[in-house]
Amino acid sequence: MSQATMTQDTTVPAAPRPSSLAGKSLPRWSPFGFAAVSLALGAGLGLVAGWHSKVQWGLIAALLFVVLTYTVSTAVEGKRQAKDRVATSVVWVCFLLAIIPLVSLLWTTISRGIKVLDGYFLTHSMAGVPGFETGGGVYHALIGTLEQVGIATLIAAPVGLLTAVYLVEYGKGALAKAVTFFVDVMTGIPSIVAGLFLLAIMLMFGLGPSGLLGALALAILMVPVVVRSTEEMLKLVPNELREASLALGVPKWRTILKVVLPTALGGITTGVMLAIARIAGETAPIMLLVFGSQLINPNPFEGAQSSLPFYIWEQYRVGSEASYDRAWAAALVLIAFVMILNLVARGIARWKAPKTGR
Template sequence: MSTLTTPSPRAVDLRARRLPGYAPIGIAAAALALAAAAVYGGGIGGPVLVVVLGAVLYLAGLYAASNAVEGRRAARNRTWSALIHSAFVLAVLPLASVVWTLVSKGAERLDGNFFGTSMNNIGARDPNGGAYHAIVGTLEQVGIATLITVPLGILCAIYVVEYGRGRFAFAIRFFVDVMTGIPSIVSGLFVLAFWVLIVSPVFNDGRPGFSGFAAALALSVLMLPTIVRSTEEMLRLVPAPLREGAYALGVPKWKTILRVVLPTALPGIVTGVMLAIARAAGETAPVLLVAGGGAAINLNPFENNQSSLALFVYQQAGDASRYAPARAWTAALTLVALVLILTVAAKLLARRNQLSR
């Protein structure tokens, strides 16, 4: 004869109740509905306030429902998980909004005329005109600044991490930290006072000369601290046993740095370089001060005025022509796409080099 057995208390605990999968969705829908009714019914705000109030109501409702069904511990876990996901969504929303705005408004002038012509002889009533001269200026200025800054920044970081000791290394770190917070217009004023007004007259019959090269120098001042600091941090993350193993095999220190340390830190170094390039490509004040801008195409970065995409956006945004805003949005989209293409290409190149080793 079989006897009925009651489950032990531990077996009951293992079969704890849980909220159904549709419960969070239902709570979110109800929270948004209540928030919309409160905001629009009281006339106290718009969609942003609805989302914020709905998020608060959702967290409160989720905690109450989970606490009633699953217990306090599970309710806290669900609430904090919802907060983390909400923070992710809040971080992504501005980026998605910027991308959508750029694409929707910048697609109007994505044509051959925009990429193949300049603003030379373009009047306020002319719908044509493009940013070819600004694209050329951006590529030349940022390219020259990168050629100047990347070797200097990496060598400076190598000295600070591998060789630097004492007051001189401390002074380098201190001035790099100070340069990190320098406003862009200060770098433009520095190059204006030094290069444009003092050095360039020597090669220009005594007259100050604006040029794309001067803008590249100003951009180099802004890029250098970012590259130095990022490279320094990446070099410090390289494990010491890698260096010690190379030294134990009799490899000289310079070759260890070149063949072991730098390849290991290469992905992080590339990220820092691309951050510096992205900042330099978006600067307006230095280019305006020392390159002067211009409406015509200038392929020579060492002579005469030169424009850039950031400066082109600034000028078109303040232009009275009804065709100027479309040019400004398309130029902004082009600048973002250019930086994105360079970043992806650099990342793929660094990854390929790392895999080949």
């Protein structure tokens, strides 16, 4: 065997170069550990400082969570990975800060409203029941809310939808700019202003209180929300769909009706539901134009009516334990009403949405 062969056989292979991406990393459970330590430290510091508010404890714990994550991650993984973990931690902290008040609100409403929420409460009015005594129900207010919100939706949804179609598909020049400007202005109008506007008309023509006037005020508040949400959804529809339809000789109005609107139906429905949720809790227009009533009035075109927001305010104003229970129960009914509407609307949007795939 030659000397060169022996040298080649006895050569020790070189050690592999370490990858620049390899390094230590924290375990997957580390964020939960940081959260537990931060909560314990936040509670301890709050007790030592004499702070009795759990909100203060939570804010301290959130700050400690971010600081602890950055410090430990920097020591173990390096600054680059630490910055990524801090960004993720800030996102989670903001999410929790947003969701905790919502969960607290739902829990308080359900726990306090469930006391008197039963079949009797939903099928009886407050006729003949003193506000400071137990008994009575929310049926008259539920009927008023259904009628007023329904009429407002029938008025505002088509008007808002057609306005958005005009702005996106046809609007050009000064008129489109003026419409956009006034829609933006109307978005910020307080509900009391819409109520006063209809109240002036009611007094001018000598009209009496009715659910229709309240519905008109709610429609004024609903239109700009529908216009804005629908306009944004229509802008998201690809222009290629419009061009393909027009290239086949389909008229523009039919393209809008059969292509554009079905494509954006899900977003349009969500916008309408947001507008309904916006007006379902309004009280000021109802106080000015509908006046409220303890009796069942199924006719929205004549006579005073009640509504769920007005009923809640009315019962809370009484100040007794029984009225407080009725107010919380009515608030729970109002939340359930909006939730059911959203679920139905999402079901309709999914059913009517254009099918994808083969």
